[in-house]
Amino acid sequence: DHHCTVRLDDDDALCKNFVEMLNTKYSNYLNTDLISFPNGIKFNFENNQIKLGDKMRQKNIGLGFTGINCNVYGLGDHDMIHKKYDILYDDTPDVYLCCCNTKFCDSKRKL
Numbered sequence: 275d276h277h278c279t280v281r282l283d284d285d286d287a288l289c290k291n292f293v294e295m296l297n298t299k300y301s302n303y304l305n306t307d308l309i310s311f312p313n314g315i316k317f318n319f320e321n322n323q324i325k326l327g328d329k330m331r332q333k334n335i336g337l338g339f340t341g342i343n344c345n346v347y348g349l350g351d352h353d354m355i356h357k358k359y360d361i362l363y364d365d366t367p368d369v370y371l372c373c374c375n376t377k378f379c380d381s382k383r384k385l
Contacts, residue, residue, distance in 0.1 A: 276304070279346045285373040287317075288317045288338050295366065300342055307342040308335050308355065310365040314370035327374060333363060337370040 278296060282288060289295070300309065314337060316327035336352045349355055 279341045281336040287371040303342045306344045309340040311338040312347050313362050313367045314372050315329035316374045318374050354371045
């Protein structure tokens with residue numbers, strides 16, 4: 275069957291139409307394909323409210339990294355995956371929100 279797997283950390287988020295976007299753009303992909311969505315927005319929490327920060331661009335970021343007809347978790351480190359596999363880079367803007375709160379974020383990135 276045709277399927278996909280997607281990476282996502284518990285402190286980050288994908289745009290609300292992410293699944294619809296995959297279905298629209300990639301539903302005809304029958305082979306194994308890897309897709310990176312480099313464009314997102316940093317966010318933090320301030321007074322229990324989400325505060326959006328700068329836009330960011332990072333190829334092969336784990337946020338939303340998608341495998342069509344494969345398990346992306348079995349392919350190794352997403353930062354180095356381009357050295358072993360061909361990656362399709364989808365330049366859709368604002369695909370993810372990347373948490374920049376050092377209390378929640380393992381990478382300690384800042385807003």
